[in-house]
Amino acid sequence: EAQVTQNPRYLITVTGKKLTVTCSQNMNHEYMSWYRQDPGLGLRQIYYSMNVEVTDKGDVPEGYKVSRKEKRNFPLILESPSPNQTSLYFCASSLYSRSSYNEQFFGPGTRLTVL
């Protein structure tokens, strides 16, 4: 089954304790990205990657890191989480083309609470 998986689905942590949210897709997609969703703000893009070893900042990258060492994985790293990073996080993937749209597949979301 084609899917995007995220782990963990729920996480409660404390300020300053490094954490990683994993994202994996089984569709051989070049493009992967992370969004955060906050009440009243919609979804905002954090980082994206157009292929292995190629990553770039989205609209709200501060406080986050990503890596793309393998095509299927795109982990989101919070080196020193703070309460303002409490949010619902979505990973997404798609094929990539500059000339046409390719369907985005979203993961189920990770609800992160930073105390």
Next chain:
Amino acid sequence: AQKVTQAQTEISVVEKEDVTLDCVYETRDTTYYLFWYKQPPSGELVFLIRRNSFDEQNEISGRYSWNFQKSTSSFNFTITASQVVDSAVYFCALSEAVRGYSTLTFGKGTMLLVSP
């Protein structure tokens, strides 16, 4: 500048009422895509529709219909005879050529509450 505006933060209706969710977008691209997603209380994002900027035909799918008007940069979503199961947050989104199409720019969402 906000590229996707959903001016209605929250809408409350009674079951069987019709409801329209507004979406206004802004882009300089001539080719772009517009989307609607539904987010039920369980949290996942459910894709509803995608529209190409060259296709202005309105679309109907069961109780759902979409009105795309390039002249007013709007892509409104109407639910006919609403049901309690329609209660969710609805997002309008834009995909532009300048950003390689893969990035979605979302509106802030409209929470729809349908009461029995």
